[in-house]
Amino acid sequence: MANKKLSRKFYLVDGITLAKKLLGKYIVRKLDSRKFIGKIVETEAYIGPKDKASHSFGGKITPRNQAEYLEGGHIYIYLCYGMYWQLNITANKNGKPECVLIRAVEPINYSSKLKIKNVKLLRKLTSGPGKLCQWMKLNKSFNTEDLTKSKRIWIEDRGEKIKSSQIVKAKRIGIDYAGNFWKNKLWRFYIKDNPFVSKK
DNA sequence: GTACAGATTGAG
DNA sequence: TCAATCTGTACT
Numbered sequence: 001m002a003n004k005k006l007s008r009k010f011y012l013v014d015g016i017t018l019a020k021k022l023l024g025k026y027i028v029r030k031l032d033s034r035k036f037i038g039k040i041v042e043t044e045a046y047i048g049p050k051d052k053a054s055h056s057f058g059g060k061i062t063p064r065n066q067a068e069y070l071e072g073g074h075i076y077i078y079l080c081y082g083m084y085w086q087l088n089i090t091a092n093k094n095g096k097p098e099c100v101l102i103r104a105v106e107p108i109n110y111s112s113k114l115k116i117k118n119v120k121l122l123r124k125l126t127s128g129p130g131k132l133c134q135w136m137k138l139n140k141s142f143n144t145e146d147l148t149k150s151k152r153i154w155i156e157d158r159g160e161k162i163k164s165s166q167i168v169k170a171k172r173i174g175i176d177y178a179g180n181f182w183k184n185k186l187w188r189f190y191i192k193d194n195p196f197v198s199k200k
Numbered sequence: 201g202t203a204c205a206g207a208t209t210g211a212g
Numbered sequence: 213t214c215a216a217t218c219t220g221t222a223c224t
Contacts, residue, residue: 082216
C-alpha cells in the first residue's frame with residue numbers, strides 16, 4: 001500500500017469529521033536526516049466560534065489564535081501552562097476557526113531503532129499533547145505551517161482503515177472552565193485499546 | 201506598567 | 213492532590 005500525503009481536500013471538512021478521519025493517519029516529521037513518524041491515536045475537536053472551550057469562542061481573534069482561522073490543513077500551535085506545546089490541525093474553510101487537537105500518537109520508527117521493548121517506556125514519549133510535541137521537536141516556528149506544502153512535517157495515509165466500532169468517543173480533557181454544556185460534549189476520539197492513548 | 205488564568209504533566 | 217512555569221490577554 002503506497003503512502004499518500006493527505007491533500008487539501010481531506011482537511012476541508014468540519015472539525016468533528018476531521019478529528020475522526022485523522023485517527024490511524026501518520027504524522028511525518030522530518031528533522032535533518034531523521035524522520036519521526038507517529039500514528040495518530042487520539043484527537044479532540046474544537047469548533048469555534050460557538051464552542052466555549054475553543055480559543056476562538058465568540059469569534060475572538062488574537063495574535064495567538066489567528067492560525068486557527070486558516071484554511072484546513074494548517075498547523076495551529078501554542079504554548080500552554082508556559083511549558084507545553086499543543087499541536088492542532090485546522091479544519092474547514094478559510095475563516096472557520098475549527099481545529100483538531102492531536103493528543104497522542106504511536107511512535108512507529110523509533111522503537112525498532114532504539115530497540116525499546118518496553119511499551120511503558122515508549123509510551124512516556126508521546127502519550128499526551130505536550131509530550132508528543134516534545135518528541136517531534138515542534139515549537140512556535142510551526143505555527144501556520146501548511147501541511148500540504150511543508151517539507152518538514154505532513155500527514156500520510158498508509159492505507160490503514162479504522163472501523164467506526166474501534167473509535168471511542170469521550171469528553172474532552174482540561175476544559176473545566178468551559179462549563180458543563182461544552183465540557184460534556186463527546187468530542188474526544190481515540191482508537192479503542194491502543195496503549196498510547198493519554199490518561200489511563 | 202501589573203495581574204492572572206491556562207486544550208498539561210509528573211511526582212507524591 | 214498539587215505545583216512548576218511563562219505567554220497572552222486584559223486591565224491600570
